[in-house]
Amino acid sequence: MSAILRLGLRSKAATFMGLLAVMLLLAAVATSWIFIDLTRERYGAEVVRNHALLSKEQFMLPVARELALSQKLADSDATRNFLRDESRPDYRKAFFAEAESFRRLFGEHSLFAGVIASRHFYFNDNTLAFSSAPRGTMQRDVPADAWFFASTTKRTPYNFNINTNQQVGVTNVWVNVLVTDTDGTPLGFVGTGFELTHFLQRFARHDTSGLSSMLLAGNGAIQAHPDPARIEHQMVTDKVPTQTLFRLLSGPDDQPRVQAAMQRLRTSQSTVETLNVTLEGQQQLMAITWLPALDWFAVSAVEAHAGALLDSSLLLGALSVLAGLLVLAMILMYFGTHLLVFKPLLALSQGVRSMESGQYDINLHLTRQDEIGELATAFNRMASRVQRHTAELEATVSARTRELTDMLTRQQDNIHCARMIQHAMLPQTALTETCQGQLLVLWRPKDIVSGDLYLFHRDADGWLAGLVDCAGHGVTGALMTVLAHGAFQTAIDRVGSHDPAAILNVMNEIVRAPFAEQLASRQRVPTSMEAALVRIDPGHATLTYAGARIALYCVDRDGTVTVCKGGRRALGEKRQETYQSQTLPAQGLDCYLTSDGLLDQSGGPQEFGFGASRFAGLLGTLHTLPWADRLETLTSALTDWQGQEPQLDDICVIGFTAMPDPRKPAGDLACSSSTTPA
Template identity: 35%
Template sequence: MAHRWGLRGQSTLTLLMACLLALIPALLIGWQALDDVRHHFATRYAEQYTLLHMQRILAPVSRELALSRRFADSVVTREWLTAPDDAEKRDRFFREAEGFRDQFSGDAYFVIDHASGDYYYNGDDAEPSRGARYRLTTDDPQDAWYFDTMDSAASYNINVNVDAKLELAKVWFNVKVTEDGRPLGLAGGGLDLSRFLDDFLRDDTPGLTPMIVDPRGAIQAHPDRRRVALSSGAREALAGDAPRLQAMLDDAAQRARLGDAMLEARRRPGEVETLEVSLEGQPRLLAVGYIPELQWLLVSTLDLESAPVLDGRWLWPLVGGLALILAVLMAGAAYGIDHFILGPLRRLQLSARAIADGDYASRLPTDRGDEIGELSRAFAHMARQVERHTQELEDKVRHRTRALEATNAEMAAARRQIDASLEYASIIQRAILPSRQLQAHLADHHAVLWRPRDQVGGDFYVFRATEAGYLMGVIDCAGHGVPGSLMTMLARAIIDHAILKVGADDPAAILNETDRQNRETLHRESLPASIATNMDVGLVWVAHGAERLTFAGAKMSLYASDGERLEVQPGGKRALGQKRAMTYENHAVPLHRGWTYSLCSDGFLDQAGGEHGFGFGNSRFEAMLRRHATAPLPEQIAAFEAELDAYRGDHPQRDDITLLCFRFDAAPQARGPSVDAAAST
């Protein structure tokens, strides 16, 4: 029969037999299944309702919380709370606060000065005010929420409260404002409580009541405002008389089950826990979901009697009958399909696994005359084709592998030659740096951070000691890597020749002469436009016993700081070798005893890092110089390098970096014999 009927006939005959057998028990099973379906639908209904309201609440409340945290973390807010009597900072704060006020959904913000206890509030009910509304004190019980919040370990909380002094009922977003671990106050915004309840909790769906509770069970929001536990968000221990969800349950066993459900919901955010309880004497189905971003639990109570889960007018005769008939039909069909179809297919599956393991010997039922037999014969043919193609591919892979191994060996040899050449070039480049001369003449009065981006780089520094004083400087040639290193060798030769020609005591003359020789040596008109030959240079001349130093720079500044003040002497606006030439001038700068003087290439300032990948920047660099100016020079360099690496994070080094620092605690005096032009090498 299997050969005459085929798979389709066999399936039809099996399904017909199953229908005949299922007619009698169908009615009996249906009545029992309907109750289970109703309970299942009610549970899913409560879960989906809870998940939907969690999302409706999360988006706007998360936005207000994020906006409140930005408001509290604003540099302007912290600066004003650090110095609340500073009129300029106060004016800047209130102007920025009005911008935040326009973004808050509640059109309101508040800020509290921790030092004075002054409470500032501006809402949509009055003209903006810059005066404190009132002052919080530890003696006033209504102000306890603030001091509890500041004493807590959390950086923020969301608190439902009625401010009796302002006569406002809001959902407050309280965010701490700190500076280096020191509390400065509290800031944030607020959503109108009535509007919050209308938008998210008051629902006309019959039989369903949503509410928001905190992890301790305190009711944060409820369609009935009398059930809200006001100010509970700031308490360490919930008062006994505050409304709690546990108090609405009838016995201790149900309260324990509720506690387990709340704990499980917190462990698995995004999922909903359900349980059946007696709530104030009425049977209810509770659905509990956790919103980790807000540390709130959304609890939906479902009255199975009044909720429109199933409509008995049509559901009993239609859904019950269809579901049971479908179940019986599927059971009968499953038996027939398993016996007539799935059994042979399982044998086909075993053969396919054998072929996957490399065994191509066909063990398929090719003698059948139905569709299974046809499929088996086609599969056997495919197995033979796969075996043939596999052997051909293996031969090709072996040939290609040998070719790739040979190519890889050639590339490895070439790479070793390149690495050896770069290492040799790096040794030569380091040899031209005047580190020994600096140590011999300045000793502890100098420190250098020299860090090329690649094995060789385009930055170097110079030092020249004469009987009259010292010349030192930093040179940043265009480019980095091998091109930059070639530029350093050329630039070093040009600068040495310029010093021999004009002397070491005139930095501006050295720059002008170097610029002239650079233009004569490198003819820009014969070079492609993409090739840069310019140099940023900063040179300092310090005469023995002098009270002033002479500085000249080309797109490089001289920084001086004593830890309290920072003085910046900018250099010329154009680099050496730029298309438009300029004449560089000397600048006489006071030589303060104990001050740290620094020259730095732009690789430090341009280094990308931080959260958004921005450059290190002048303001951050100058603050770093001021912060470490009084430390010993080697410690300063170590601190600078550590701050740069911390800011850079995972970003690669963008350019070569050179930083030269020097400091004189007494008037500079000559040390050792005078050094001629060759000493700098």
């Protein structure tokens, strides 16, 4: 024992599990061998064979009795006299007196007689009031009466037939015995019947053990089956049967093997045939025996794994032994693994959980000379090292955090200062005064500072408004707006403020100049700017527009929206374009410019962009509202469209009346803008 305890953990586990595996293997092999041997030698074929023979005897004993009584009645002079001339009262009285004594002896207490000459059918049983009058007349065109005419033609001494008799309305298994005159002339039939339900309960059943039985006619037609729907009726006729045993077989060679077995039984080569077949979709062991008196077959079948093939007491005993062994094995496994493995591993697990919660001053007291002892020693060293490294790391992280916080604070201060400077560049006050408050401005940076900028310049003859959407956003875009603002002022100084296209062409030269080398070498640089300028000349009541990828939306008094598209190239692109001005009548027009931040903003049910068409449609509904309400409506529409989607780009929209009406009361003037970043 001490030698085992000094072994390593793997050796201990291997020894313990090896002994346990040997015990379980021996128990499983012994138990399996017993079960297989008992099943093979004592139960399989023997059970189904005996069941088939028993079914045969259970069927033949009462059937033979009923057949013998029917034959005795058929051989009676009273029966022959009545069937020769049923109209004579004395013959009728003698026959029914004798028939009643036979009826009381029959198992179902029923009796019938059929007269060939008149085709009359007589029937009495315990459920109907006694009558010596015919219950009906057999008809050739009635399918249920086909047995009568078929039996008359065949003239077999007797037959069995499953049929629903229309004259008395009962479904029975009928015993039909032919009555002949002394010269062999057929006179009629007498016999009895088994009520079909009782017949099936007695001769065709499927018990809980998995055994089932059925009866077949000589051609394989099913005459008794646990499922009444599978029974073939009117087999005494010459019709081709549809409900046969062969239809229930699905194995590749089941049908010829069963037919061969039936032939061997007919030729007395054997008394019982057993076969493995696929019956009704399941593997079953089937036994067949022949009933020579009827040329019928009794069939018994059992499922391959049914409980009938095993002795429950033996099975219970074997299972009890196996369960006892398993319980003993589990007890040994529990105590062995708990003492050898689980208890020390639990201490290690607790140490790991303590380290996970941040407690590193851990020392496991496991003085063992195996792998778990080595693992505990290594864990103690690791915990000490982790504690030391954690303290050093926390100090380093704290210092780095302070440095990053200071740096971020300075950067945020600089960016907010840049926002103030950029906001001061926006000409909102001058634009509001010139438009007499009849304008809206929606300026919404994606970040703190924006890459979108709106412009304004006024001279003696009129005024100029514009919008620039620089590449990028945030700090990059904001720096580009400084360049754009400077280029705008420089262009006006060079070419004046009367021709928007000339201003855009000069701005293009100015923007491209610092990046000429990069543009020539086809380097990727964020220098492009989309821009649009609108010149209002009050004296001539005209509007002059030029654009670089930013369109002008004009709304007249009746809400019609006209879109003026400018050049296809932005300022500062590698490929250049000479921009052209467009002049329009300014009277009664409201003008709108927007950056692509609004048009490209995703949202809606399918997360599509807002789009130019939706924007134009919205402008068509705004012209009847005061300008302050227009801004609120535009902002609400954008917010509803965006939903929970993030803002993708800087957004800038400006709108104004081209020819402000100075006569409009001050109370109707409205100026509102949104400059809060989303």
